[in-house]
Amino acid sequence: MLGDSRSVKTLILRVCLLIVSGVGLFGGFTASVVSASSDDYSIIASVQNQTLVDGSTSRTPVAGVAVTVTKADGSKIGDGVTDESGLCTIVVPSRDDYLISIDPSSLPEGLALIDADKSTVSISKDLFTTNTKRVTFFTGEGASSGASETERILQRLSDGIRLGIIIAMCSVGLSLVFGTTGLTNFAHGEMVTFGGLMAFFFNVILEIPILISGPVVIVLGGLFGLLFNWGIFARLTKRGIGLISQLVVTVGLSIMLRNIYLFQFGGRTKQLSSYSKQVNIEIGPIGITPRDLTTAILGVIILVSVALFLQRSRLGKAIRAVSDNVQLASATGIDTRKVIKIVWFAGGALAATGGIFRGLDEQVSFSMGSDLLFLMFAGITLGGLGSAFGALIGGFFIGIFVEMSSLFVPSELKVAPALFILIVVLIVRPQGILGKSQRVG
Amino acid sequence: MDWNQIFQNTVRAAVGVDAIYFAIAAIGLNVQFGYTGLVNFGQAAFMACGSYGLGMTAQYFGIGLWWGIPLGIVCVIILALIVGIPTLRLRADYLAIVTIATAEIVRLFVRSVKFNKVFGGTEGISNFSREYRDLNPFEPGRTYGVVPFRFSGYTLITIVVGWVLVAIFAALVWQLMRSPWGRVIKGIREDEDAVRSLGKNVYAYKMQSLIIGGIIGMFAGMVLALDRGSVQPDNYSRDVTFYVLTALVLGGLAKVSGSIVGSMLFWVLFVLSDNILREITRNGPLRIGDFTVIQSTQVGAVNYMFVGLGLMLLMTYRPQGLFGNRKEMALDGR
Numbered sequence: 001m002l003g004d005s006r007s008v009k010t011l012i013l014r015v016c017l018l019i020v021s022g023v024g025l026f027g028g029f030t031a032s033v034v035s036a037s038s039d040d041y042s043i044i045a046s047v048q049n050q051t052l053v054d055g056s057t058s059r060t061p062v063a064g065v066a067v068t069v070t071k072a073d074g075s076k077i078g079d080g081v082t083d084e085s086g087l088c089t090i091v092v093p094s095r096d097d098y099l100i101s102i103d104p105s106s107l108p109e110g111l112a113l114i115d116a117d118k119s120t121v122s123i124s125k126d127l128f129t130t131n132t133k134r135v136t137f138f139t140g141e142g143a144s145s146g147a148s149e150t151e152r153i154l155q156r157l158s159d160g161i162r163l164g165i166i167i168a169m170c171s172v173g174l175s176l177v178f179g180t181t182g183l184t185n186f187a188h189g190e191m192v193t194f195g196g197l198m199a200f201f202f203n204v205i206l207e208i209p210i211l212i213s214g215p216v217v218i219v220l221g222g223l224f225g226l227l228f229n230w231g232i233f234a235r236l237t238k239r240g241i242g243l244i245s246q247l248v249v250t251v252g253l254s255i256m257l258r259n260i261y262l263f264q265f266g267g268r269t270k271q272l273s274s275y276s277k278q279v280n281i282e283i284g285p286i287g288i289t290p291r292d293l294t295t296a297i298l299g300v301i302i303l304v305s306v307a308l309f310l311q312r313s314r315l316g317k318a319i320r321a322v323s324d325n326v327q328l329a330s331a332t333g334i335d336t337r338k339v340i341k342i343v344w345f346a347g348g349a350l351a352a353t354g355g356i357f358r359g360l361d362e363q364v365s366f367s368m369g370s371d372l373l374f375l376m377f378a379g380i381t382l383g384g385l386g387s388a389f390g391a392l393i394g395g396f397f398i399g400i401f402v403e404m405s406s407l408f409v410p411s412e413l414k415v416a417p418a419l420f421i422l423i424v425v426l427i428v429r430p431q432g433i434l435g436k437s438q439r440v441g
Numbered sequence: 442m443d444w445n446q447i448f449q450n451t452v453r454a455a456v457g458v459d460a461i462y463f464a465i466a467a468i469g470l471n472v473q474f475g476y477t478g479l480v481n482f483g484q485a486a487f488m489a490c491g492s493y494g495l496g497m498t499a500q501y502f503g504i505g506l507w508w509g510i511p512l513g514i515v516c517v518i519i520l521a522l523i524v525g526i527p528t529l530r531l532r533a534d535y536l537a538i539v540t541i542a543t544a545e546i547v548r549l550f551v552r553s554v555k556f557n558k559v560f561g562g563t564e565g566i567s568n569f570s571r572e573y574r575d576l577n578p579f580e581p582g583r584t585y586g587v588v589p590f591r592f593s594g595y596t597l598i599t600i601v602v603g604w605v606l607v608a609i610f611a612a613l614v615w616q617l618m619r620s621p622w623g624r625v626i627k628g629i630r631e632d633e634d635a636v637r638s639l640g641k642n643v644y645a646y647k648m649q650s651l652i653i654g655g656i657i658g659m660f661a662g663m664v665l666a667l668d669r670g671s672v673q674p675d676n677y678s679r680d681v682t683f684y685v686l687t688a689l690v691l692g693g694l695a696k697v698s699g700s701i702v703g704s705m706l707f708w709v710l711f712v713l714s715d716n717i718l719r720e721i722t723r724n725g726p727l728r729i730g731d732f733t734v735i736q737s738t739q740v741g742a743v744n745y746m747f748v749g750l751g752l753m754l755l756m757t758y759r760p761q762g763l764f765g766n767r768k769e770m771a772l773d774g775r
Contacts, residue, residue: 122554124564184534186541236757244480244533248690249756251482251683256749263742374545377538410555419542426527426535 043069043123045080045088045100046136049111061086062111062139066103071096081106089132097124100135107139114140151286156403158286162361164399165299170354170369171376171383171391172306173225173347179323179386180336180343182243183233187254188376190261191228191348192369195221195355197265200364203272210274214356218349225348228253229341254370261366269365295357302353303392310388319343323386324436375402378418382425384435393433447716449589454712455705456590458668461603462488462661463707467689467700468610469657474686475694476618477650478630480533482682483524483540486547487655489677490516491662493551496566496672501559506572513663517655520547521648529647545679552674560674567671573598574670599668606664607701610657615697617653626650627695680745687752693762702764710751715744 045067048059067088068079077098080088092098101120104113113119121135174188198220202213232253236246280287288296310316321329322339330336351369358368379398383390398418406414425432454460466484473479494513498504502512524543528536551560560566579585579594586592592600617623625646628636637643666672684707692703718740721727726736735743755762 122557184537186537232753239757241757241760244478245756245760247480247534247537248686249753251686252749252752252754252756254749255680255683256746256753259742259746259749263739263746266738374542377542381535381538410553412553413546413549413555416546416549419539419546422539422542423523423527426531426539430527430531430535 041093041095042089042091042132043098043100044132044134045069045082045090045102046134047082047086047088047102047107047139048136049139050114059138062108064106064108065137066106068101068103070099070101097122099123102137111139114138153404153407154286156407157400158288160400160403161396162292162296162299162399163403164396165296165303166354166357166361167372167375167379167399168303168392168395169299169357170351170372171379171395172388173343173351174376175380175383175386175391176319176323176343176388177347178380179388180319180326180340181233181237183250184243184247185228186247186250186373187228187257188347188351189369189371189373190254190257191221191225191351192355192358192372193258193261193366194224194348194369195352196359196364196368197261197355197366198352199356199359200265200270200272203274204270207273210272210356210360217356218352221352221355222345222349225344225346225351226341228348229344234337234340258367258370265364265366267366269363269368271363272359275360291360295360299357302350303396306350307389307392315339315342320388323388375399375415375418378422380432381422382432384432387432387434390432390434443720447713447720450716451709451713452589453591454708456600456604457708458596458599458603458664460705460708461600461607462665462668463685463688463704464607464661464701465603465610465664466658466661466685467692467704468607468614468697469654469659469661470682470685470689471654471694471697471700472614472617472626472650472657473654475689475696475699476623476630477626477647477654478533479529479647479651479654480537481540481651481654482537482679482686483544483547484654484658484685485677485679485681486520486540486544487517487658488662488665488681489544489547489551489674490520490655491659492666492672492677493560493566493662494659495663495666496561496569497559499569500561500566506569509663513659514656517659518652521652521655525648525651529644529651541679541682544677544682548674548677548679551677561672563674565671565673569672570667570670573667596668599664602667603664606660610660611697611701614657618697622646622649683752684748687748687755690752690755690760690762693764694760696762696764699762699764703762706763711744711748714747715740718743 047062047065047067049062050059061082061084063082063084063086065082065086065088066079067082067090069077069090069092071077077092078090080090082088099120099122102113104119107113119137121137123133123135170188170192173191174185177183177185177188195217198217199210199213202208202217203210206213232249233246236249241249275289275291280289281293283293310320318329318334318339319342321332321334322336322343326336329339354372355369358372362368375398376395379395380391381394382398383392383394398421401421402414402418405417409416466488469487470481470484473481491509491513494516495506495509497512498506498509502508520543524536524539528539550556552563553560554562556562574581577594577598579597581593581595583594584591585594585597618627625636625641628639628641629643629646633643636646662677665676669676685704688703688707689700690703691706692701693699718735719737722735722737722740727734
């Protein structure tokens with residue numbers, strides 16, 4: 001018991017050291033600048049074009065954009081055009097609720113709003129902390145605007161496939177760990193974040209291109225997973241601590257790791273520097289950057305190799321056997337403890353890969369993995385808890401479903417339909433698509 | 442370093458509003474997790490039901506504040522049915538997955554632009570608590586009490602109401618768990634099949650436990666909302682449930698006093714750590730040589746790091762908590 005206590009402490013120390021030595025970066029927080037005041041109330045609309053230079057966002061003002069301010073009932077208050085500094089000041093009669101909109105067609109050629117839904121911003125009177133209220137619109141290059149319905153559907157589908165690949169990749173480990181040890185690992189999202197943050201460390205801070213640093217990060221991710229098992233969960237199992245208690249331990253681990261990331265990395269999202277400046281190439285109606293196309297193809301290759309590995313290789317068969325029935329597998333001479341170690345390594349490596357891809361796809365942040373955790377759970381429940389193929393299929397489907405559903409629901413709520421799937425699956429077919437049915441209560 | 446002030450803040454945290462709402466939420470979570478063995482990771486959503494129940498009376502319905510209580514109860518029951526119906530027949534971890542997901546989605550819904558009119562978006566709701574403030578017998582501007590327990594009249598009302606609620610729910614749960622109903626509930630935690638073989642409808646009992654725990658949790662949200670005078674969506678993030686869980690495990694699962702003592706202790710330790718770290722970093726970052734150890738913006742992260750570490754260590758070395766009874770810790774009797 002004393003030995004165990006010491007080793008858990010050394011483990012925690014090691015985890016801390018690993019991360020402290022790994023991500024040597026402190027995030028700063030910048031305070032927003034409040035504009036000067038005058039007697040009248042006014043709204044300053046600012047149009048800024050965002051571009052990514054060397055991993056940080058740089059903004060340049062956009063001139064000549066038509067801005068309109070209306071009241072909530074639609075009556076017009078004033079309009080104007082942005083000047084060289086991208087600003088347009090419109091005087092409003094009182095502190096009230098207003099709608100500020102810009103005309104997307106007046107944007108310069110090649111620019112479009114980053115979020116097409118945000119061409120109109122509503123502000124309430126409570127937001128006037130001084131006499132002026134600043135509203136900023138962000139544009140970026142090449143985002144498609146004015147697309148037809150089919151084009152939007154295809155675009156969402158392509159986004160969905162990319163998200164699906166990432167979720168499938170991340171959830172294999174989660175599902176396999178569950179299958180082989182029975183543990184529901186709520187800290188799995190932190191393994192994904194680990195990959196993303198490590199990629200940021202190598203790519204942006206040490207300036208090593210992602211193609212070289214990527215494999216290193218993937219191996220580190222695998223070792224990180226192994227560390228989870230070796231330092232915590234193998235020991236807990238040996239001590240005879242039950243699975244629900246272990247589940248609560250994973251929650252503690254998740255909170256701890258997430259705050260270590262926050263401590264080191266800061267609260268802001270940051271961009272990886274490799275391949276951040278990319279122009280869309282058009283494949284039929286879909287605009288996709290070469291980077292996204294490459295990650296998608298690489299992702300498919302990885303997923304197919306994982307599937308082939310599980311299906312064909314001796315080790316893959318052993319993993320599936322343990323996942324199916326630990327006692328039986330053990331009785332047939334499979335070294336289950338070795339298999340569990342391999343599963344943690346592979347799960348960690350795949351999660352880190354997912355983290356790198358997610359970091360390239362979107363941005364890197366301290367909570368990028370835990371934000372995906374719920375989608376991963378939805379994916380593996382759909383596919384069948386404990387089944388690796390189920391995780392691949394379920395995760396892939398959930399990714400597509402979430403992106404496609406943003407055609408119908410506001411994009412801020414697009415993960416809500418995934419919960420709906422989760423609940424329907426649990427009612428109709430709780431064992432999932434590929435899970436084996438078992439009597440549960 | 443002002444140790445006197447730190448000491449005062451720390452002692453005051455034991456009886457403050459934070460400890461109260463954690464205690465109420467923990468009593469509710471204890472019914473579900475400690476006594477019944479239901480892994481509810483979405484207590485924050487039940488708390489949000491209470492807060493938004495109160496807030497929506499003014500924001501959306503334009504009715505009296507106290508209608509918020511029945512409104513909140515209805516929300517809790519709907520939420521409990523949504524998470525309970527698909528999962529209570531299944532293994533324990535399914536409930537964990539669905540509750541954590543539901544809590545996250547509830548938070549996304551209440552902070553969304555789409556439902557701004559109903560829930561007030563990211564700004565939340567304020568200006569609903571006047572009826573409650575009017576009941577305050579203390580003068581809001583005056584300071585009452587003796588050092589270190591000094592509170593303004595504005596806060597004192599919530600502290601009094603809050604501790605009365607804590608006492609009521611503690612007594613209620615204590616009685617409930619001595620009743621035949623409580624024995625069935627504990628039986629479910631120990632051995633579900635055995636209880637089923639006695640002809641009890643396990644599913645219904647679990648659902649009742651989920652709803653009762655949820656309603657108690659709802660009152661925690663109400664206390665928070667009334668004290669702050671506002672409802673903020675980010676007060677109900679996923680992690681809040683886990684902090685309440687940490688407080689509960691700290692005090693001891695399946696013990697009424699455990700939830701209360703645990704919450705008080707949680708906040709004492711939290712405020713102590715927070716105050717010391719802030720004191721250290723107040724005049725710029727703490728450095729050893731050229732290495733920056735910690736700066737003031739990182740204090741929050743370090744505090745919560747300790748919470749996570751504490752939960753892990755407690756669950757590993759002292760799952761019965763500081764005062765709990767190990768016999769009551771049969772969490773894995775699925």
